[in-house]
Amino acid sequence: MYANGKVALVTGAAQGIGRAMVEELLNKGAALAMVDQNRIAGEQCKASLDEKFGSNRTLFIQCDVTDQEQLRDAFQRTVKHFGRLDILVNNAGVNNEKDWEKTIEVNLISVIRGTYIGLELMNKKNGGQGGVIINISSLAGLTPAAYQPVYSASKHGVIGFTRSIAAMASIGNYGVRVNTVCPAFVDTPLLESIDKEENMGEYFQYKDNIKDMMKLFGILDPSLIAQGLVRLIEDETANGAVMKITTSRGIHFEEFSAQQRTKV
Numbered sequence: 348m349y350a351n352g353k354v355a356l357v358t359g360a361a362q363g364i365g366r367a368m369v370e371e372l373l374n375k376g377a378a379l380a381m382v383d384q385n386r387i388a389g390e391q392c393k394a395s396l397d398e399k400f401g402s403n404r405t406l407f408i409q410c411d412v413t414d415q416e417q418l419r420d421a422f423q424r425t426v427k428h429f430g431r432l433d434i435l436v437n438n439a440g441v442n443n444e445k446d447w448e449k450t451i452e453v454n455l456i457s458v459i460r461g462t463y464i465g466l467e468l469m470n471k472k473n474g475g476q477g478g479v480i481i482n483i484s485s486l487a488g489l490t491p492a493a494y495q496p497v498y499s500a501s502k503h504g505v506i507g508f509t510r511s512i513a514a515m516a517s518i519g520n521y522g523v524r525v526n527t528v529c530p531a532f533v534d535t536p537l538l539e540s541i542d543k544e545e546n547m548g549e550y551f552q553y554k555d556n557i558k559d560m561m562k563l564f565g566i567l568d569p570s571l572i573a574q575g576l577v578r579l580i581e582d583e584t585a586n587g588a589v590m591k592i593t594t595s596r597g598i599h600f601e602e603f604s605a606q607q608r609t610k611v
């Protein structure tokens with residue numbers, strides 16, 4: 348699928364990786380619903396993008412993705428405004444080991460719910476036109492994260508769910524591909540959470556250990572994650588793919604043995 352002329356919905360679009368993805372998709376000719384709980388940042392982001400791309404290419408929708416009604420309404424407003432939905436990026440995420448239930452709600456439950464709503468709209472078996480869904484995980488979804496155990500659990504869950512629903516989409520001939528992206532550290536405001544006790548809780552004492560990891564593994568530019576997103580959108584063979592993005596190896600993929608691959 349080429350993004351040109353397509354309609355995308357991106358959650359967590361007001362800043363960071365989500366904003367980079369929005370800009371890349373606009374560069375590729377897509378129209379987008381930018382979904383975020385932060386109204387101020389979202390409207391500022393739209394105003395800035397309007398100057399470059401025009402005001403009719405984006406729609407900002409304030410939405411807390413953990414609120415089922417708000418999330419469903421965001422999808423419905425998107426289809427009402429643009430007439431269709433082709434690309435969904437479940438990107439919104441938080442790092443909070445103190446309010447760890449919130450981390451599970453935002454990073455995993457809302458990704459699952461968003462995926463299911465997206466499938467309702469895009470699944471060819473439901474009269475949809477097909478499409479592609481990308482769920483944002485993390486390298487912490489593939490490796491242990493001693494200082495972010497619940498964040499890591501949420502991101503492991505994103506990978507397991509994404510690979511599983513991708514297999515179902517293939518078996519069921521949904522016409523929808525579902526993939527996940529696992530970046531290492533990325534230069535966004537999320538990293539500021541490391542320095543906040545209200546985010547790190549009992550792991551706050553280890554903040555310098557995380558910073559040492561960042562020095563060791565480096566910090567990625569959000570634009571590289573956006574490039575990985577476009578690659579998954581355009582590669583029609585990509586379904587159930589686990590894309591990894593690191594400073595050492597750039598964009599590459601997790602390899603799974605035959606036993607680990609779903610036999611469809």
Ligand SMILES: NC(=O)C1=CN([C@@H]2O[C@H](COP(=O)(O)OP(=O)(O)OC[C@H]3O[C@@H](n4cnc5c(N)ncnc54)[C@H](O)[C@@H]3O)[C@@H](O)[C@H]2O)C=CC1
Pocket residue numbers: 358359360361362363364365382383384385388410411412413438439440441453454483484485486529530531532533534535536537538
């Ligand atoms: N920054 C990093 O090092 C990495 C980030 N990620 C993941 O990438 C995704 C994006 O993260 P960043 O851009 O770094 O974070 P960020 O904090 O810069 O941006 C996240 C955006 O999501 C929004 N958001 C948070 N909770 C929300 C909710 N309940 N409803 C609606 N919007 C909500 C925020 O308002 C914000 O605009 C997250 O899923 C994160 O876990 C993955 C690997 C590395």
Ligand SMILES: CC/C=C\C[C@H](O)C(=O)/C=C/C=C/C=C\C=C\[C@@H](O)C/C=C\CCC(=O)O
Pocket residue numbers: 442484485486487490491492495530531532533537538540541557564591593596
């Ligand atoms: C507080 C920051 C919050 C979230 C940031 C992000 O989601 C995150 O957790 C990033 C983790 C980054 C880890 C970076 C490197 C990890 C390396 C080893 O654990 C695994 C080494 C290589 C695997 C990558 C590969 O090329 O296969």
